[in-house]
Amino acid sequence: MPTSAPASEPRTAAKVAALIFATAAAGVAFTLYARGRWWLPPVASAHGVLIDRLFYSTLWITGGIFVLVHAFLGYLVWRHGARGDERAAHWHEHRRLELTYTLVPAVGLAVMVSMSGVVWSKIHRAAPPDAMVVEVRGEQFAWQFRYPGPDGRFGRTDPKLIDLRRNPWGLDRADPAAADDIVTRDLHLVVDRPVRVRVRARDVIHSFFVPEFRVKQDAVPGMTVETWFTPTKTGVYEIACAELCGVGHYVMRGRVVVEAQDAFAAWLSQQKPALQPAP
Amino acid sequence: MSTPHAATAVEHAEHELGFFRKYIFSLDHKIIGIQYLLTSMAMALIGGVLAMLIRLQLGYPGWRWPELQALMPGGFQNGVMKPDFYLALVTMHGTIMIFFVLTTALSGGFGNFLIPLQIGARDMAFPFMNALSYWLYPPAVVLLLAAFFVTGGAPGTGWTAYPPLSAIPQAAPGSGLGQTLWLLSLVVLILAFLLGGLNYITTVLQLRARGMSMLRLPLTIWAMFITALLMLLSFPVLTAAVIMLLFDRLAGTSFFVPEVVVGGQLLSHAGGNPLLWQHLFWFLGHPEVYVLILPPMGMVSDILAANSRKPIFGYPFMVGSMAAIGILSFLVWGHHMYTSGMHPLVGMAFMTTTLAIAVPSAVKTFNWLATLWRARIRFTPAMLFAIGFVSLFVTGGLTGVFLAQPPVDIQMHDTYFVVAHFHFVMASAAMFGVFAGLYHWFPKMFGRMLHERLGRLHFWLTFVGIYATFFPMHFLGFAGVTRRYYAYQLFERLRDVQPLNTAISIAAFGLGLAQLLFIANFVYSLFWGPRAERNPWRATTLEWQAPSPPPHGNWGAVEPEVHRWAYDYSLPGAPEDFVPQTVPAAAVASPAGGHGGHAERGTGR
Numbered sequence: 001m002p003t004s005a006p007a008s009e010p011r012t013a014a015k016v017a018a019l020i021f022a023t024a025a026a027g028v029a030f031t032l033y034a035r036g037r038w039w040l041p042p043v044a045s046a047h048g049v050l051i052d053r054l055f056y057s058t059l060w061i062t063g064g065i066f067v068l069v070h071a072f073l074g075y076l077v078w079r080h081g082a083r084g085d086e087r088a089a090h091w092h093e094h095r096r097l098e099l100t101y102t103l104v105p106a107v108g109l110a111v112m113v114s115m116s117g118v119v120w121s122k123i124h125r126a127a128p129p130d131a132m133v134v135e136v137r138g139e140q141f142a143w144q145f146r147y148p149g150p151d152g153r154f155g156r157t158d159p160k161l162i163d164l165r166r167n168p169w170g171l172d173r174a175d176p177a178a179a180d181d182i183v184t185r186d187l188h189l190v191v192d193r194p195v196r197v198r199v200r201a202r203d204v205i206h207s208f209f210v211p212e213f214r215v216k217q218d219a220v221p222g223m224t225v226e227t228w229f230t231p232t233k234t235g236v237y238e239i240a241c242a243e244l245c246g247v248g249h250y251v252m253r254g255r256v257v258v259e260a261q262d263a264f265a266a267w268l269s270q271q272k273p274a275l276q277p278a279p
Numbered sequence: 280m281s282t283p284h285a286a287t288a289v290e291h292a293e294h295e296l297g298f299f300r301k302y303i304f305s306l307d308h309k310i311i312g313i314q315y316l317l318t319s320m321a322m323a324l325i326g327g328v329l330a331m332l333i334r335l336q337l338g339y340p341g342w343r344w345p346e347l348q349a350l351m352p353g354g355f356q357n358g359v360m361k362p363d364f365y366l367a368l369v370t371m372h373g374t375i376m377i378f379f380v381l382t383t384a385l386s387g388g389f390g391n392f393l394i395p396l397q398i399g400a401r402d403m404a405f406p407f408m409n410a411l412s413y414w415l416y417p418p419a420v421v422l423l424l425a426a427f428f429v430t431g432g433a434p435g436t437g438w439t440a441y442p443p444l445s446a447i448p449q450a451a452p453g454s455g456l457g458q459t460l461w462l463l464s465l466v467v468l469i470l471a472f473l474l475g476g477l478n479y480i481t482t483v484l485q486l487r488a489r490g491m492s493m494l495r496l497p498l499t500i501w502a503m504f505i506t507a508l509l510m511l512l513s514f515p516v517l518t519a520a521v522i523m524l525l526f527d528r529l530a531g532t533s534f535f536v537p538e539v540v541v542g543g544q545l546l547s548h549a550g551g552n553p554l555l556w557q558h559l560f561w562f563l564g565h566p567e568v569y570v571l572i573l574p575p576m577g578m579v580s581d582i583l584a585a586n587s588r589k590p591i592f593g594y595p596f597m598v599g600s601m602a603a604i605g606i607l608s609f610l611v612w613g614h615h616m617y618t619s620g621m622h623p624l625v626g627m628a629f630m631t632t633t634l635a636i637a638v639p640s641a642v643k644t645f646n647w648l649a650t651l652w653r654a655r656i657r658f659t660p661a662m663l664f665a666i667g668f669v670s671l672f673v674t675g676g677l678t679g680v681f682l683a684q685p686p687v688d689i690q691m692h693d694t695y696f697v698v699a700h701f702h703f704v705m706a707s708a709a710m711f712g713v714f715a716g717l718y719h720w721f722p723k724m725f726g727r728m729l730h731e732r733l734g735r736l737h738f739w740l741t742f743v744g745i746y747a748t749f750f751p752m753h754f755l756g757f758a759g760v761t762r763r764y765y766a767y768q769l770f771e772r773l774r775d776v777q778p779l780n781t782a783i784s785i786a787a788f789g790l791g792l793a794q795l796l797f798i799a800n801f802v803y804s805l806f807w808g809p810r811a812e813r814n815p816w817r818a819t820t821l822e823w824q825a826p827s828p829p830p831h832g833n834w835g836a837v838e839p840e841v842h843r844w845a846y847d848y849s850l851p852g853a854p855e856d857f858v859p860q861t862v863p864a865a866a867v868a869s870p871a872g873g874h875g876g877h878a879e880r881g882t883g884r
Contacts, residue, residue, distance in 0.1 A: 009656075009657065009658060012658040012735075013656065013658065016658060016663065016666065019739070019742065019743075020670060023670060023746060026746070026750075027674075027746075027750060030750065030751065030754075031754075034751075034754040034757070037754075037775055037779075038751075038754035038755060038757060038758045038775070038776070038779060039754065039757050039758060040690070040757050040758070040759075041759060041772060051686045051687060051689065051690060054684060054686050054687055055681070055687050055690070058680055058681050058684065058687060059681075061680075062677040062678070062680050062681070065673075065677060066673065066674060066677055069648070069673050070670065070673070072648060073648060073651070073666070073669060073670065073673075076648060076651040076652060076654070077651065077656065077666060080587075080651055080652070080653060080654045080655065080656050081655070081656050081658070082588070082655040082656055082657050083655065086655055087588065087655065087849040087856050088587060088588040088589040088653060088654045088655040088848065088849040088856070089589065089652075089653035089654075089849065090589070090590065090848070090849045090850055090851055091589070091590075091592075091652075091653060092589070092590035092591065092592050092593065092594065092650075092846065093592075093593065093594075094592075094593075094649075097649070098593050098596050098642070098645075098646070101641065101642060101645040102641075102642050105637065105638050105641040105642075106638045109634040109635070109637055109638065112634060112680070112684065113630060113631050113634050116630060116684040116685065116686055116687070117627055117630070119686040120623060120626065120627060120630070120684075120685045120686050121623075121627075123686060123689075124623040140450070140541070140542070159538045159539065159540050159545060160538070160545060162543075164543045170540075199620075202539065202540050203443065203450065203539050203540060203542075204441075204443045204444040204447070204450055204539070204541075205441055205443070205444065205553055207618065207693065209693075209759070209761065211690065211758075211759030211772070214689055214690050215689065216618045216689050216690065216692055216693075217618055217620070218618050218619045218620050220553050220619070221443060221536075221537050221538075221539045221553060222537025222538065222539075222551070222552065222553065223537075223552075223553075223554075223620055225620035238771060238772055240759070240770065241761070242618075242692065242693040242694070242761045243441070243693060244366070244436065244437050244441070244444065244763040245444060246435075246444060246450055246451045247362050247366065247435065247451060247452055248362070249366075249763060249764060249765070250362065250764040250765040250766055250767070250769065251769055253769055
C-alpha cells in the first residue's frame with residue numbers, strides 16, 4: 001500500500017535535500033564562472049555606470065535570497081521526511097510570522113522602487129544644452145543615421161518622398177533646413193559629449209541596442225522617440241536590432257564609432273549632404 | 280444548493296450511454312477534462328519537437344541535416360535550416376506552449392476535472408457549454424497547424440505578433456496566409472476559454488455541496504476560480520485586438536499601421552499606432568501569465584499539504600495573496616514596454632505595481648516553506664514535482680526583480696535573460712504544476728496508479744534538465760545576446776557565445792528525451808498500472824471520497840456534505856492522520872474543534 005511511509009523515505013529525503021543544496025551551489029558556481037566569459041560588456045557610457053550599480057545590488061539581493069531560500073528548502077526536506085507513523089505538527093496559523101514576511105519584502109521592494117526610480121529619472125532628465133543631436137532610423141535590415149548639417153536643424157521628412165536610390169530618407173526639398181542634412185551608414189559620436197538620439201523606423205518596429213552604452217530604444221514607425229546618453233570610451237561598437245523585425249533580424253547590425261572631437265569633425269567634413277542639387 | 284440539479288444527474292448516471300456519447304461527445308466534466316489534458320499532451324509533443332529544432336539551430340548553426348530536409352522540405356535548404364523557418368519555429372513554439380498546452384491543460388484539463396469533484400457537485404453548471412468549449416479546441420489546433428502548410432509558411436512574428444510586421448503581408452515570409460490562420464485560430468481558442476471560464480465561475484458560486492463555504496474550498500478551487508475571472512476579463516481584449524489586426528490585414532484599415540515604406544513601396548496605411556497593439560496584447564498577456572501560474576499554485580498547495588501530512592500554512596493569506604495577484608495582474612502590463620517609447624513616468628508607475636506583485640508571491644513562497652516545517656514528508660512523484668515547483672518559482676520570480684526595474688530592463692529587455700526568466704517562472708514552473716497534478720490525480724482520473732519509481736526518475740531528470748537548460752541563458756542575456764536571432768556569428772562581440780549555446784542545446788535534448796519516460800509511464804499505467812483505491816494518498820478533499828474513477832454524476836445517490844475545511848491533516852486526537860471534509864465535527868474527539876485547531880496557534884515555535 002502506498003499509504004504508510006516506506007522504509008526508504010529518510011534516504012529519499014537526504015537525496016532530495018542534496019539535490020536542492022546542489023542547485024543553489026551550482027547556481028553560485030556557474031555565476032562565478034560566467035563572470036569571466038558571459039557577462040555585461042564593459043560599460044562605455046555615463047548613465048551605464050548607474051545602471052550597473054543597480055544591476056549589481058539587485059544581483060546581490062536576489063542571489064542571496066536564492067541561496068537562502070534553497071538552503072532552507074533543502075533543510076526542511078532533509079529534516080522533515082516521514083518517519084514511521086509519527087505525525088506531523090498540526091500547525092497552520094501564525095499571524096505575526098505571516099505579517100513579518102509580508103511586510104519585510106514590502107519594505108525591501110519599496111526601497112528598490114525608490115532606488116530604481118532615482119536612476120530612471122536621471123536617465124530621462126532633459127539632455128544638457130550642449131548635446132549633439134543625431135537621428136537613427138531602422139529599416140529592414142539596416143541602420144542609417146542623419147546629422148542636421150551646419151545649420152543644426154533637421155529638414156522635414158515625409159514617407160511619401162522616399163526614393164530608395166535618390167532620397168532614402170524622404171527629405172523635403174521645399175524645406176531649406178533639409179538641404180544640408182547628412183545621411184550616413186555608420187554612427188560617429190564624440191567621446192564625453194552627450195548625444196541626443198532621435199530613434200525612428202521606416203517600415204516595422206526595430207530596436208536600437210548598444211549593450212556597451214546600456215542603451216536600448218525601440219524604433220517605432222510613425223513615432224520619433226528621443227533618448228540621450230554620453231559615451232565615455234573611444235572605440236568601435238556594434239548596434240544590434242533588439243526587436244524582431246523579419247527574416248533578416250539577425251543580420252541587422254550597425255556600427256558606432258566613438259572618437260575624439262577632432263577626428264569626428266574631420267569625418268563629418270568629408271560627408272556630403274544627402275540631397276544633391278536638383279539637375 | 281444543488282438539489283434540483285441532482286435529480287437529472289442521477290438520471291444521467293443510470294441510463295447507459297453509447298461509446299460515442301460517453302467518451303467522445305461527452306457532457307461529463309471528467310471526460311471533458313481528460314479530453315483537454317490528452318489534447319494538450321499531444322500539443323506539448325509538437326511544441327516540444329519545435330523547441331528541439333530551435334535548439335538544433337542555436338547549438339549547431341550552419342550544420343547540414345539532409346534527413347530533416349527530407350521530412351520538412353520547406354524548412355531547409357541544402358540541408359541547412361532557413362531563417363524564416365527558424366522564426367516560424369520560435370513563433371509556433373511560444374503560441375502552442377502558452378495557449379494550446381499550458382492554458383488548456385491547467386484550466387481546461389484540471390479545472391474541468393477538479394472543480395465539480397472538489398466542491399461536491401455532480402457536474403459543471405452548464406455541461407453542454409462545457410462540451411462546446413472543448414470542441415472549439417481541436418478546430419483551433421487545425422487552423423493553427425495548417426499555417427505550416429500554406430504558401431509562405433507559418434508566421435514568423437513571435438507569439439506577440441507585433442504589428443506592423445504582423446499586419447503587412449509583404450513584411451515577412453510567414454506574414455501571409457499563415458499569420459491570418461494564426462489570428463483566426465486564436466479567436467476560436469479564446470471563445471473556448473470564455474465558455475469554460477463562465478462555466479467555472481458559475482459552478483463554483485452556485486453548485487458547492489452543502490457545508491462547502493467559500494472559505495472551506497481547497498486552494499486548487501480558489502486558484503481555478505480566480506483564474507477564470509482573469510480569463511473572462513482579459514481574453515476579450517485580445518479578441519478585440521486580434522480582430523482589429525485582421526481588419527488591418529484584410530480590409531485596409533490602419534488601427535496599428537502608420538505610413539510606412541516596405542521594400543521601397545509606400546503602403547496605403549496611415550495614422551495607426553503600433554504601440555496600441557502592444558497595450559492591448561499585454562493587457563491580456565500579463566494576466567495570461569497568472570492564468571498559467573495560479574492553477575499550479577493552488578494544486579501545488581494541496582499536494583504539498585497532502586504529502587506533508589500537514590495543513591497548508593496560512594490559508595487565509597494564501598487566498599488573499601491569490602486575490603491580490605489576480606487584481607495586480609491587470610495593472611502591470613506596461614512592464615513589457617519600458618523601452619517601447621512609452622512615457623518614462625508611466626514606466627515608473629508600472630515598476631511600482633510590478634514590484635508590488637512580488638509581495639503576495641513572497642507570501643505564498645514562505646507559506647509553502649512553513650507548510651514543510653515539522654511536516655512528515657512523503658516523497659511521491661507528485662510531491663517531488665511540487666517541491667521542484669517551489670524552487671523554479673523562486674528562481675524565476677527573483678529574476679523578475681531585475682526586469683521589473685526599468686533601468687536594468689533597458690539592458691535585459693528582449694535578450695536571453697528574459698527567455699530564461701519566463702521559462703523558469705511561467706513555463707517550467709507551470710509545467711511542474713501540470714506534472715505534479717498528473718501524478719497526484721491520475722489514480723482518480725483513470726482508476727490506476729502511475730509507476731512510482733519511473734515517476735521519481737522523471738522528476739530527477741526533468742529538474743536537472745531544466746536548470747541545465749535555462750539557468751545559463753541568464754548569462755547570455757547579461758552578455759547582450761538578443762532573442763529571436765537565427766544566428767549570432769555576424770556579431771564580433773558574440774563570438775564567445777557559441778560553446779554555451781551548444782551546451783544548452785545538449786541539456787535541452789536531454790530534457791526533451793526525459794519526457795519520453797513520462798509518456799511511457801502514462802501509457803503503460805493507463806492499461807497495466809495497479810488498480811487505485813478511492814483515496815490512495817489519504818487526502819482530505821472531496822474528490823477522494825468518490826470512487827476511482829468516479830461515475831457520471833460523481834457521487835451515486837447521496838451527495839457529500841461538508842463539515843470542515845480542506846486541510847485537517849495530523850489533527851490531534853483524530854484516529855488517523857487525516858480527516859476528510861465529510862466527517863462531522865462530533866465524529867472526531869478533538870480539543871481543536873471542527874475548523875482545525877486555531878487554538879494551538881504557535882505550537883510550531
